[in-house]
Amino acid sequence: MKIGFYGAARTVTGSKYLLTYGDYRLLVDCGLFQGNFELHQRNWRPMAFRAPEVSDVLFTHAHIDHTGYFPRLVKDGFTGRGLASPPTKALLAVLLPDSGGLQEEEARWVNKIGSSRHAPALPLYTEAEARDSLRLLARIEFGEKVQVHPGLQVQLHRAGHILGAAFAEIGYKNRSGERQTIVFSGDLGRRDIPILQDPEPLPEADFIVLESTYGDRVHEKRDVQGQIKAALETAFARGGVVVIPSFAVGRTQELLYRFHELYEANQMPHVPIWVDSPMASSVVDLYCRFRAEHDVEMLAMENHGDSPLVAPYFRICRAREDSKLLNEEKGPAVIISASGMATGGRVLHHLLHRLGRPENTVLFVGYQAEGTLGRRLLEGEKEVKILGEMVKVEAAIELLPSLSAHADSLELLAWLGTAPRPPKKVFLTHGEPAAQEALAERIRSELGWTVGIPEPDEIAEV
Numbered sequence: 373m374k375i376g377f378y379g380a381a382r383t384v385t386g387s388k389y390l391l392t393y394g395d396y397r398l399l400v401d402c403g404l405f406q407g408n409f410e411l412h413q414r415n416w417r418p419m420a421f422r423a424p425e426v427s428d429v430l431f432t433h434a435h436i437d438h439t440g441y442f443p444r445l446v447k448d449g450f451t452g453r454g455l456a457s458p459p460t461k462a463l464l465a466v467l468l469p470d471s472g473g474l475q476e477e478e479a480r481w482v483n484k485i486g487s488s489r490h491a492p493a494l495p496l497y498t499e500a501e502a503r504d505s506l507r508l509l510a511r512i513e514f515g516e517k518v519q520v521h522p523g524l525q526v527q528l529h530r531a532g533h534i535l536g537a538a539f540a541e542i543g544y545k546n547r548s549g550e551r552q553t554i555v556f557s558g559d560l561g562r563r564d565i566p567i568l569q570d571p572e573p574l575p576e577a578d579f580i581v582l583e584s585t586y587g588d589r590v591h592e593k594r595d596v597q598g599q600i601k602a603a604l605e606t607a608f609a610r611g612g613v614v615v616i617p618s619f620a621v622g623r624t625q626e627l628l629y630r631f632h633e634l635y636e637a638n639q640m641p642h643v644p645i646w647v648d649s650p651m652a653s654s655v656v657d658l659y660c661r662f663r664a665e666h667d668v669e670m671l672a673m674e675n676h677g678d679s680p681l682v683a684p685y686f687r688i689c690r691a692r693e694d695s696k697l698l699n700e701e702k703g704p705a706v707i708i709s710a711s712g713m714a715t716g717g718r719v720l721h722h723l724l725h726r727l728g729r730p731e732n733t734v735l736f737v738g739y740q741a742e743g744t745l746g747r748r749l750l751e752g753e754k755e756v757k758i759l760g761e762m763v764k765v766e767a768a769i770e771l772l773p774s775l776s777a778h779a780d781s782l783e784l785l786a787w788l789g790t791a792p793r794p795p796k797k798v799f800l801t802h803g804e805p806a807a808q809e810a811l812a813e814r815i816r817s818e819l820g821w822t823v824g825i826p827e828p829d830e831i832a833e834v
């Protein structure tokens with residue numbers, strides 16, 4: 373068995389790990405690189421393997437940095453199955469076509485302003501191609517052991533990161549006929565975040581491929597609700613509009629849940645809350661539909677007919693015309709819009725419109741990868757280019773650090789500690805180099821385990 377690390381190696385996006393087992397090839401996650409121009413360009417580089425050679429794809433969860441390359445793989449000749457948990461499969465039917473639409477929009481934009489070195493600029497795939505790729509998706513229930521190939525078994529366990537998120541346990545026989553297990557963490561969530569069940573403990577594993585997004589950080593243990601309240605109060609006092617760039621899947625639902633709690637406790641003024649995302653309503657529906665994924669608090673609320681995700685206190689904006697009308701909104705008001713790192717999507721229009729005014733606030737609620745517009749704003753850039761226009765940054769730029777769907781270094785270590793026995797090796801992926809070095813050091817010194825940090829395109833024999 374070999375693992376090729378073809379994405380999320382020494383970086384946080386583009387997750388793609390190719391398992392080669394005899395003539396069978398299983399690609400674990402099939403993500404887009406996201407972030408700066410260089411990362412963006414990597415999606416266009418020829419890959420180290422050919423799409424028709426991949427037997428199957430296994431998805432850990434629906435986020436585009438783990439799934440967004442799939443339509444391209446299909447376009448390039450992949451004909452196998454795209455295996456996913458039922459909620460992930462349902463989410464992909466929303467997310468992948470949206471991603472195709474964004475690709476087309478971007479290509480149109482680049483052609484309009486004539487900034488492409490290639491004329492005309494092309495989308496990586498279209499919305500129609502993304503829709504077409506959905507026919508290859510197949511479900512794997514949580515906890516079900518599926519023989520995907522003779523001698524190779526896959527089982528998904530809940531990872532508590534977003535709806536449907538799993539870590540994958542893959543069993544196989546090595547050359548000497550011994551049974552071995554590799555676990556791919558996917559993105560590991562956190563205990564006690566609202567709505568979803570907590571991450572499950574690790575099974576026995578010989579190798580663990582572990583994400584390390586927050587490998588060098590510890591989330592503040594301050595009361596999240598209080599922090600949100602304080603951030604909004606400060607922003608509302610300025611009188612302007614609070615723009616929250618947010619992943620449409622996961623983070624937006626958590627925000628709605630938190631706002632609902634504040635409303636119910638009379639801790640928040642009744643200002644308009646706009647969810648400006650054509651996807652948001654479908655994703656909220658899916659979050660409601662998969663009740664088996666809900667934690668006890670969420671189930672208790674729903675049993676009282678009080679789901680925070682269908683409450684009437686927020687408004688969803690679907691049509692582009694309605695989105696434009698939000699420019700008239702005077703404030704105080706909240707606009708939640710994707711993408712979460714301000715790398716694309718409708719939030720760019722809101723930033724373009726709002727950044728130049730000191731009464732407005734941009735509130736980041738998640739990880740901002742290197743090179744993204746989100747990171748640059750947080751680092752204090754005074755002037756940024758958005759959709760081809762230069763805009764001066766006069767709005768307040770804030771960060772809510774405690775709202776994260778990723779485990780921090782302590783939580784990652786605690787999760788590793790649930791393993792019934794030490795693995796032979798841990799491979800760290802999905803992190804920036806500093807976070808990876810720090811986490812590797814802690815795993816070595818605190819657990820005494822062997823750790824490797826694969827370079828892009830590195831292949832490990834396991």
Ligand SMILES: [Zn+2]
Nearest residue numbers: 433435533559
């Ligand atoms: Zn994720």
